[in-house]
Amino acid sequence: MTIELKNVTKKYGKEFSLKNTSMTFEKGKIYGLLGPNGSGKSTTLKMIGGLVYPNSGEILVNGKKVTRKISQTVAYLTESDMFYDPFTVKDMIQFYQSQFSDFNMDKALLLLTELKLDRSKKIKQLSKGNRGRLKLVLALARKTSVLLLDEPFSGLDPMVRDSIVKSLLSYIDFGEQTVIMATHEINEIEPLLDEVVAIYNGKILGHKNVEDLREKEGLSVLKWFKQEMEYIDTKGREEK
């Protein structure tokens, strides 16, 4: 599905989270959304996921304006936990199955085994990293045309990150799913990405095809992102 942000502005009080931002995410591509803390990454994902609405402008998914109902078409791994503590891992999986008709139980069970999660454990007994793993299971087990991942590696130890990147590769439906991943782990996700978007202070600074970056400009995603940030520092493009 194609996702379009058209002149989107989001304010919390007087603070801008996004300032008149426009961007198109094309069907079947994997996007990395990069930016320093507080730049507007989570806000962008929340708006695509129908959790918050813009003050002005519009967000369209396949030409349709986003409402709360979008949660039926969009799988969303949020930055914060949305778990019910007394549930066990298995209860949580069954709850998702009851909520989403696209939930694939076989895939969930496979992911649980791969990520070494104990089904009988209560959510409140899980470590932060294991809660992170469970969030991944719940998001990846859905068959949706849009997948939003907000800090999917948060709390995970570096030893498992590699295997999780590989899991992502095998569980994403390439060419079909539009995936947007907000993260600070730039090097880890580079092998997954088709496109990269840099955001700063509520504005999109740049958008590049990762292969073009490498082949035409000889830059890694991290190098390009650092260049964009240095440009901000030297030219003071901040418009506050």
Ligand SMILES: Nc1ncnc2c1ncn2[C@@H]1O[C@H](COP(=O)(O)OP(=O)(O)OP(=O)(O)O)[C@@H](O)[C@H]1O
């Ligand atoms: N619920 C809220 N109430 C007030 N301000 C908010 C709220 N959510 C976000 N903001 C503000 O909006 C701006 C963008 O926040 P956002 O969470 O989108 O950034 P981010 O790029 O995801 O940051 P991080 O990398 O730290 O997760 C920040 O200035 C933040 O303080």
